[in-house]
Amino acid sequence: MTPSRLAINQITTKSWSLEQAIVGYARAGVHGIGVWRDKLQQCGIGRARSLLRDAQAWVPSLCKAGDLAAMRAHGASAALDDCRRACDEAAEIGAPTVVFVCGGIGGASSLADARTQVAELLLQAAEYAAKAGVTLGIEPFHPMHAAERGCINTLRQAHALRQQVGPSAKVVFDVFHCWWDPDVMTYTAAPYTQETATVQLCDWRVPTRHPVTDRAMVGDGVADIAAMVRQFEANGYTGPYEIEIFSEDWWAVDPAQVVATCIDRYRQVTASAALAH
């Protein structure tokens, strides 16, 4: 768990453009950056590539594709088409993983039906992902988001889906969504460490005042992050740790200070996980 494995997801510094984030993170010594497609589009893919290269930056994940509930409004094949574009974009900026957000119930007849439809979309998208040389990172979402944002809600569900989809799928582990999961120690151990595309870090604030935009900075909440990181490291996880904070509070702070705090907290969690930097 070297500092070189630390990435910051750019939503954490929402007010920064992609260019500002690439430059700002690199200035602080962080060369990993989780990229969002809307920011990538604003920047332009060619320009993003050269900015990333100049900053010697790497991209753990491109967010996001999937979201069947939202895409259905745009036609039957909209979600699949969007998945394909996301795979191409990820390949172009060297991101190994497209974060696959499952979406809620939307127009499906029930939660069970929505879950079936997500599996179908993933199976279709997997073929294209394989050709593009990228992985679909299935992200289980906190159960409070089951109806509206993500109908796959546990690590067990996500890994079962990954297995069904095959080698083009992995799982995105996000502390916010998974910290409560009774199987968290199972799915942070072998063989699942190898099937985890990226580990997204934040913390669970008490109280959580908003279901989406009130995540805590790493170390400021009640999630036992050190236990999860320790388990991942002891079981052969060698992938990125990506700090991702959706937070109105942190979005109001100077992004350079947010980046400095992320680095500091990453070091603390590494230390409390009793692991070498």
Add this chain to the structure above:
Amino acid sequence: MTPSRLAINQITTKSWSLEQAIVGYARAGVHGIGVWRDKLQQCGIGRARSLLRDAQAWVPSLCKAGDLAAMRAHGASAALDDCRRACDEAAEIGAPTVVFVCGGIGGASSLADARTQVAELLLQAAEYAAKAGVTLGIEPFHPMHAAERGCINTLRQAHALRQQVGPSAKVVFDVFHCWWDPDVMTYTAAPYTQETATVQLCDWRVPTRHPVTDRAMVGDGVADIAAMVRQFEANGYTGPYEIEIFSEDWWAVDPAQVVATCIDRYRQVTASAALAH
């Protein structure tokens, strides 16, 4: 699933005293009433017994005991003492089940630690419950409540804990807490139907504007209640259906109208579960 199996949990008509609720429900033809301990205390146990008898009412559950996180502030044995009192009170009003609310992290070092402590409390309380002739109904709480209200979050966890505790424990199935659970069809089937103390009905509102007090009336949300009821009924569940709506919206409505709505929605869910009244 006869109307005689319908109960209303008195929190649904929060502005009514226990006396008002017993009389008001019976007037509408509902003789099942889920009782809260604070309301019971205001009424007095002796008086409650005679009111229940006069109204030919039955009590599916007495809410609540447990809540280790909150009780710990009152001393080491406070939670256990409170469990014992709840068992006695339940026995006195003929309620077969004390709803056991697990509580959040509180003073525990982590969520995992809190879960261990809940199991210890349940094992201690079970002996007393057996003597009192009542059951501890372990209620899994929605994962968004893991930190603050209930650290047991899935049906699988709750049934594993029940099995560990023995015959004095059952599980309380609450649609609000469990509707998203990937194992919901498993735990509404045999052999778990016999291990379910009561089924609490409400619905999941989209969006849910408050984690505690924004439940939807049965039929107004996205939970597939008919599927759950159908599964329970097809698998030998013979216990109560208890409508329990924590809702600022419904608390603002005339309680007599709320009761009428509950009855109406119960009939609708029974019909859509394709079962005889």
